[in-house]
Amino acid sequence: MSADFSLNTKETTPASASGPRIPGSTLGRIGLGALVPLLVLVLWQSATSLGWVTSAQLPSPTSVYSAAVDLIGRGELGTHIGISTQRVLVGFAIGAVLGLGFGALVGLSRLADALLGPTIGAIRAVPSLAWVPLLILWMKIGEDSKITLIAIGAFFPVFTTVYLALRHVDKNLIEAGRAFGLKGIKLLTTIQLPAVVPAIFSGLRLALAQAWLFLVAAELIASSMGLGFLLTDSQNNGRIDRLILAIILLAVIGKATDALVGLAERWAVRRWA
């Protein structure tokens, strides 16, 4: 009996915590990810210097680069990037906080779900651009209307992921919590909220991407500054080099902010899942 008491056997060794292996090192992965953009750059350069396309259709990488240098010299590029980033971050923050609040409310309360669920679903069905005329009428062409539009864009991914995640928290865990006397707020903070933390972060990541999308929509239509304005302004002036520059900047900045939230998401999954 006493000899059997020792449970120190092979099957009780802690399981390995490593996930599926990703081929190569971090550096190797970055290199692999940079391969396609570099290839595109080479193709682009060849296409322009070999005369496959005219410079009116597609300017060379060097002329896009000099357009950037020129805009930086005038102090405009920094302003465009700064104001766009600011709009995205403010709108994203507002939308995310509201999305968390409403997602939690509707996800946890059957009453709130019945009351608000259909309305929120209907608002989500409205295409983003449909809001623009109304917001401009209500709030004029200023920061408020743009930030509101971006907040609308950021709201829904957060709302939906939080709502669905709360609905699908492991019933067994909740029952175990109840069996140990947890209820109400205590049950929420001990089990339900921690269980949805990874979902919240993936919702935030989607929301940020959506915020950039809505930013361009807002700036294309009514603005005097920002990357979206740079797009329309360049279109009107036939500055295709600046136009391409704006697209590249949107891609790079969007990817950079996404990577930051992605890091936070990975941390959250490690910590909470």
Next chain:
Amino acid sequence: MTSTLDHPTFVAPTSVSSNALRVTFQGVGRSFGGREVLHDVDLEVTPGEVVAILGPSGCGKSTLLRSVSGLDQPSAGQVLIDGTAVNGLDTRCAVAFQEPRLLPWKSVTNNVSLGLPAGTDRTTGAARIAELLELVELDAYSDLRPREISGGMAQRVSLARALARRPGVLLLDEPFGALDALTRLKMQDLLLDIHSAYPTTVLLVTHDVDEALQLADRIVVLGRPDGATAATVTQLLTVPGSRPRNRNDESLGRMRSSLLASLGVDAHRH
């Protein structure tokens, strides 16, 4: 972990007071949507007793257990703990489920602390958890997360969490059912050690006849009498001998055959 080999006999902590409670089932019945699952279950479990509830799957064993914890309410009759009826979740009970049901984002220690009664002060709680983790031989793993330990270890955490309540009634719902055969035998021995350290009332749901014979003072067999749709107590056996029992004892063997037969299994073929 190796240090535990040095003290082969477990010494009961002096802080333990015997708070085992009596459990009484009075005409307990349960229907789900008009279909009766349990009918007129009467049973008296004395304080400190280990009672195994045995029966084929789907006969309402777990439902009966859940009516003690208050996770489920009987449709008929009532369950009394220490003479008072169970009404809503009962904090005098603690449950260990078939799955460990640990919170994946919390360490072993913090999972066990979930079982502490509300209002336990920090030092008392920490001391109790340390004591329990030593009892279930997990003191070396206290900082790990559930996904970093084996299924058997996770089930021991679940047991420690239940014991952290100092429950008057410990409810075990097929706690070893999902473990491999070898780990299960070790967990059964561990449970007997736990029971001698904390002599509480234990209700153990199992479908394993050998497990019931090894652990229980008495065995309740739930089954459907001929022609009935709902299960009730069909046998109530007192297991001979004191624990720990020799798994190869002859009288246990006979009891094993008759139990298997009552569960509809031909014992000679096993």
